[in-house]
Amino acid sequence: MRIVVCVKQTVAGEINPFDACAYEAALQIPGAEVILLSMGPEKSKDFLLNLTRLGAKEAYLLCDKAFAGADTLATAYALSLAVKKLKPNLVICGRQTVDGDTAQTGPALSVVAGLSLITNVMEIKQYEGQLTCLTRAMGEQTVDYPALITVERINHLRLPSIRSKRGEVIVWGVGDIGADVSRCGLKGSPTKVLASFQNEDGKRKCKLVDASMLDSLIAEGLQKEKQRIAPKNPEGNKLRNVWIVGEKCRAMAETISDDIRVIDKATAEVEGAAFARKFAAKIQEEKPEVVLWDSDPWSKWAAPQVAAILKTGLCADCTALETDGERLYMYRPAFSGNIIAKIACTTNPQMATVRTMAEGVSDVICAIGKGVKDAKAMVEDYALKKNWETAASRLAVDSEMFPYEKQVGMTGKTVSPPVYIAVGISGAVHHIAGMKQSGTVIAINPDKKAPIFDYADYGIVATAEEVFGS
Secondary structure, three states: OEEEEEOOEOOOOOEOHHHHHHHHHHHOOOOOEEEEEEEOOOOHHHHHHHHHHHOOOEEEEEOOHHHOOOOHHHHHHHHHHHHHHHOOOEEEEEOOOOOOOOOOHHHHHHHHHOOEEEEEEEEEEEOOOOEEEEEOOOOEEEEOOOEEEEEOOOOOOOOOOOOOOOOEEEEEOHHHHOOOHHHOOOOOOOEEEEEEEEOOOOOOOOEEOOHHHHHHHHHHHHHOOOOOOOOOOOOOOOEOOEEEEOOOOHHHHOOOEOOEEEEOHHHHHHHHHHHHHHHHHHHHHHOOOEEEEOOOHHHHHHHHHHHHHHOOOEEEEEOEEEEOOOOEEEEEEEOOOOEEEEEEEOOOOEEEEEOOOOOOOOOEEEEEOHHHHHHHHHHHHHHHHHOOEEEEOHHHHHOOOOOHHHEEOOOOEOOOOOEEEEEOOOOOHHHHHHHOOOOEEEEEOOOOOOHHHHHOOEEEOOOHHHHHOO
C-alpha cells in the first residue's frame, strides 16, 4: 500500500502533534510505502529529512513564494496536486494543526483530490480491500480506496533507531505540480485575517472562597442561564438570507440576522457522503449570503467539503460574529487560544462553523488534572454520587490517568456546561481553549498562583483531599 502522510512543522520546529499520530499510524501498516508531504519554507527540508529516519521512503516539500499565506482552501488545492502526482492508495492527515486549529484541510483535500473520507479516526480496523475505521463520534465507517483519513491523538510517534538512515527530500514548486497561481497562497485564499489581538476572552474575576461553599456555588451556577456569546452589532446591522445547518447555531445567527432559514440536520446526516455535493448544488441555486454550521464532528466533516466544492471561504470555531449590514466578520481563537483573529470571507456564500455546546454533556463537569493523581478515586467517587460528568486535562490523559475520550482542551474536546469544576488543573492555554465557554467555573488548586484562577469565577485554594475527603 502506498501512503502519503501530510505533516506540518510547528512554530517551535516540531512536528504537529496530530500529524505525528498520522505518521505513526501509517508506519504501523505492514508493508506500507510511506511518503511524507508538507508545504512550507525551504528550511523545512531539515525537518522532513529528520522525519524520514523513522521509516518514510521519501518526503516532498511544496516550497514556492506563490504558496505563502494560504488559507485552508488554498492549502488543500496545492496539496491535492501533489497527491494526484504521487497517486497514493491512502492519505493520512492529523485532525488539525495547533496553530490554525481548524480541522478543515483534510476534508477539503479529500474533495479536491477526489478521495473517500473518514474523519476523527481512533483506530484503523481494516485496510485490506476496503478501509474500515472506528471514529471518535460517528462510529465505525467503511470507504473505498483511494481514501483520506484524519486521525486523533491515537498513538505516540516512535523514535529513530541508532542505525536508521535518512531518506530523500524532493522540493516541488508551482511549476512542478502544475498549479494555477491564482488559486495558491494569499491570492487563492478566500478568507482574510483583518486583525488579530491578544485574547483576553475567558478571563474572569475570581473570588476566593472556602471549600464548604462548593455545593452552594454549584447550585447557584445551575440557576444561571448558560453563558452566551455577546452580540457584536450594537448598531443593529443585519444580514439577509442566512442559512443555519441545524438549530444549535441559531443563537449565534440571531446576532447578525433576522432572516434565518434552518436546514434539517437530521436529514442531512442520513444522506452521508452524498450530502456535500447535494447541499453545494442547493447553495449554488438559491444563493444564501451566509451559511453557519455548529462545531460538532459531523459539521466539521461536512462544512469543509462543501466549502471546497464551492471554492468559498470557511472560518472555523467562531466565538462571535459581526456585520456592517453587507459583510460578515468572524472572530475566532488561534494559536491555542492566545490570539483572537478577525476574519472576513471575500467569496459567497460566507461560511463559518460556530462554537456550540456538545450534545449529551452533564450540567456539571468535574475535570481532573495530573495534580490529583493520588486522590483520583476519591474525586471520581464524589462526582459519581453527585451525578457529575468527569473529564480530564491533557497531562492527566498523557499520564494514563484517563482515556483520551475524557480530554478537554485544544487537542481534546470543547465543553460548555452550566458549571465546570477544575480540580488540580494548572490552567494551560491548551485546556482553557476547551472549557472557557462554560457558565460558572470553579477552580480547586493548592497553588494560589495557578493560571486556572484567572479563568474561574470562584477559587478554592486547597488540595482535592481537603475538599472531597470530608
